[in-house]
Amino acid sequence: MSIPTARTRHRVVVIGSGFGGLTAAKVLKRADVDVTLISKTNSHLFQPLLYQVAAGILSEGEIAPTTRLVLRKQKNVRVLLGDVEAIDLTAQTVTSKLIDMHTVTPFDSLIVAAGAQQSYFGNDQFATFAPGMKSIDDALELRGRILGSFEAAELTTDQVERDRRLTFVVVGAGPTGVELAGQIAELSTRTLAGAYRTIKPTDCRVILLDAAPAVLSPMGENLGRKAQRRLEKMGVEVQLSAMVTNVDYWGITVQDTDGSERRIPCACKMWAAGIQASPLGKMIAEQSDGTETDRAGRVLVEPDLTVKGHPHVFVVGDLMAVPGVPGMAQGAIQGATYAAKTIKRSLKGHDDPARRKAFKYFDKGSMATVSRFSAVAKVRKLEFSGFIAWLAWLVLHLYYLVGYKNRLTTIIAWLIAFAGRGRDQMAITSQMIYARVILTKAGPHAQGALAAFERAEHREQAEATGRPGTG
Numbered sequence: 135m136s137i138p139t140a141r142t143r144h145r146v147v148v149i150g151s152g153f154g155g156l157t158a159a160k161v162l163k164r165a166d167v168d169v170t171l172i173s174k175t176n177s178h179l180f181q182p183l184l185y186q187v188a189a190g191i192l193s194e195g196e197i198a199p200t201t202r203l204v205l206r207k208q209k210n211v212r213v214l215l216g217d218v219e220a221i222d223l224t225a226q227t228v229t230s231k232l233i234d235m236h237t238v239t240p241f242d243s244l245i246v247a248a249g250a251q252q253s254y255f256g257n258d259q260f261a262t263f264a265p266g267m268k269s270i271d272d273a274l275e276l277r278g279r280i281l282g283s284f285e286a287a288e289l290t291t292d293q294v295e296r297d298r299r300l301t302f303v304v305v306g307a308g309p310t311g312v313e314l315a316g317q318i319a320e321l322s323t324r325t326l327a328g329a330y331r332t333i334k335p336t337d338c339r340v341i342l343l344d345a346a347p348a349v350l351s352p353m354g355e356n357l358g359r360k361a362q363r364r365l366e367k368m369g370v371e372v373q374l375s376a377m378v379t380n381v382d383y384w385g386i387t388v389q390d391t392d393g394s395e396r397r398i399p400c401a402c403k404m405w406a407a408g409i410q411a412s413p414l415g416k417m418i419a420e421q422s423d424g425t426e427t428d429r430a431g432r433v434l435v436e437p438d439l440t441v442k443g444h445p446h447v448f449v450v451g452d453l454m455a456v457p458g459v460p461g462m463a464q465g466a467i468q469g470a471t472y473a474a475k476t477i478k479r480s481l482k483g484h485d486d487p488a489r490r491k492a493f494k495y496f497d498k499g500s501m502a503t504v505s506r507f508s509a510v511a512k513v514r515k516l517e518f519s520g521f522i523a524w525l526a527w528l529v530l531h532l533y534y535l536v537g538y539k540n541r542l543t544t545i546i547a548w549l550i551a552f553a554g555r556g557r558d559q560m561a562i563t564s565q566m567i568y569a570r571v572i573l574t575k576a577g578p579h580a581q582g583a584l585a586a587f588e589r590a591e592h593r594e595q596a597e598a599t600g601r602p603g604t605g
Contacts, residue, residue: 143168144481147228147241149218149414151178151201154247154451154466156536161474163208166481170239172230174217176200178536179270182463183544185310187273188280189317190325190557192547194270196540204536214239218248218414223421223444243446243477246414247470250452250461253410253430260381262571264403267310271569276404277559278566280318283402284326287333294399300338301400303386305378306407307344308352309502312361314404315342316505319368324506324555340370341398343388344407345377350510352460353500357510360519364504378407409461415453422447428455437492439473445487446480448473459495463534468495501527506552 144167148155151173159171177198186192202213216230216237221244228239252266265275280302287299304315319340326335342349342365349365349372350358362372373388380387385399411431419425419433422441426434432455435441439448439456450473451466459465472493479485499513501523509524511517528548535541550556 144477145170145240145242146245146477147172147239147243148245148247149173149221149228150247150249150451151175151213152181152247152249152451152466153463154249154470155245156201156204157467157470158245158247158450158474159205159208159211161471162210162477165210165474165478167210167243167477169211170214170241171201171205171211172214172216172218172228172239173201174215175269176202176215177270178204180531180535181268182531183535184267184270184273185313185317187270187559188267188276188314189321190277190281190560191317191551192544193559194274196544196547197535198270199536199540221246221414221417221421223418223441223447243448243480245448245450245470245473245477246418246453247451247466248412248414248453249466250409250411250430250432252405253408254405255408257381260378260405263381263383264305264386264405265570266405267314268409274566275570276314278562278564279402280321281560281562282567284322284330284333284335284338286401288330296333297339298385298399299401300333300335301341301385301398302338302402302404303341303343303398303400304404304406305343305386306405307342307346307349307372307374308406309350309500311342311344311404311406312350312365313503314406315340315365315370316368316503319365319370320505321557323369325551325557325560327555341400342370342372343376343378343386344374347375349374350502353502353510353512354517357512357517357519361502361504361510364508368505409452411453415449418447418449430455438476438487438490439469439493440487446477448476456493456495458497460500462500464498465495469493501530503527 146167146169148158148171155171156178159169162169178201180197183192183197187194205211216232218228218230220229226241230237252268254260265272283299287296290296302318304311322335322338348358349362365372375391376388378386379389381403385397386403387395387397389395415427415431415433418441419427422443424442432453433449435449435454439450441447450469452461497514501509501511503509507521507524509527510519511523511526532541547558
């Protein structure tokens with residue numbers, strides 16, 4: 135299926151509904167263009183707060199508003215749900231798929247903000263037992279596994295199994311790993327204290343692992359040490375220079391610097407150790423003579439964020455590789471703003487691709503929460519930590535949340551969790567915990583079965599209403 139589009143206006147296709155994709159669409163609000171935003175999810179995910187969904191503080195709706203509702207007043211934007219399967223730079227088309235429906239969308243300018251996914255460094259089988267933290271599905275699954283481990287520990291009478299159930303391992307000591315480890319420790323000592331009869335949640339063991347020699351390495355040695363001391367004060371075991379070599383149902387195998395291996399029996403494992411760019415990066419690079427990707431699959435873009443030979447194809451966000459630009463929200467926002475403004479200038483005849491000013495990233499700093507009332511922050515050469523950094527973190531994240539309602543409900547949820555001991559989002563279901571395992575075993579047959587079900591349901595509805603079905 136092709137989307138009919140009048141040739142009277144410049145056509146911009148944006149791939150991805152994250153910080154980069156949504157920003158690009160908004161910047162083009164008053165431009166004389168037709169924007170088509172294609173995303174494999176129907177929401178704009180505020181990824182930095184995913185760990186709070188996993189920890190039961192926030193609901194998924196508060197950090198993932200529906201994209202088409204966010205953009206419904208912007209009349210020059212059309213939102214399409216689908217997974218992009220092909221990008222043809224020569225024909226200037228994007229092909230996306232939803233169930234068994236293929237859509238071909240033509241473009242004059244293209245902004246690719248497809249983001250990144252969790253990297254297991256060639257050991258993708260680890261994902262079955264150690265979910266990452268890149269999607270709502272990941273966060274809900276982790277919530278189910280975390281709380282499910284406490285429930286299983288309450289039931290078992292075997293002390294060895296109880297200890298395994300109460301051992302939580304977070305792999306990766308970057309911001310996500312630090313935040314997850316801190317929240318699990320607080321969950322056990324504050325929210326769940328006194329809620330069980332045969333176990334003490336405070337007896338749980340939280341381990342933070344990393345192959346690197348420091349916590350929060352990108353933020354520097356000083357802030358890393360402060361974060362580590364705070365975690366250890368909360369009871370978190372920080373094990374550095376420890377490389378994970380195997381993950382299975384029963385636990386994790388770790389190799390230390392001396393080459394020796396050891397086992398950590400644990401039921402709940404979480405992976406926050408690395409990212410891999412969307413495969414769309416490689417697809418684009420292969421069609422552009424001279425454009426390459428780095429080890430993480432990010433596109434080595436030109437100074438104006440385009441690919442060689444295609445001055446109207448921009449790559450932004452986690453998919454672009456630009457020296458000095460970290461894979462954070464600010465990089466995606468600033469890159470998307472630059473690309474969208476470049477397109478607007480070209481419409482006015484003021485853009486010469488050969489004379490474009492190079493994209494310049496303005497470093498607004500980085501932050502990570504460690505626990506309630508404690509965070510670390512770095513703004514260029516300025517470093518600070520503790521309560522002030524935590525307040526700054528709260529304000530910054532509230533500012534970038536989409537929608538006044540989401541900001542209000544988030545403030546209320548934070549008051550309940552941080553000023554008190556409760557957490558509103560503690561419900562779990564078996565689907566949260568087991569859906570990944572079932573889908574993994576189903577393999578490629580799962581999507582085909584879903585498409586067949588959709589077609590059968592469509593035929594039944596058509597027969598009931600007397601309308602022709604599509605078969």
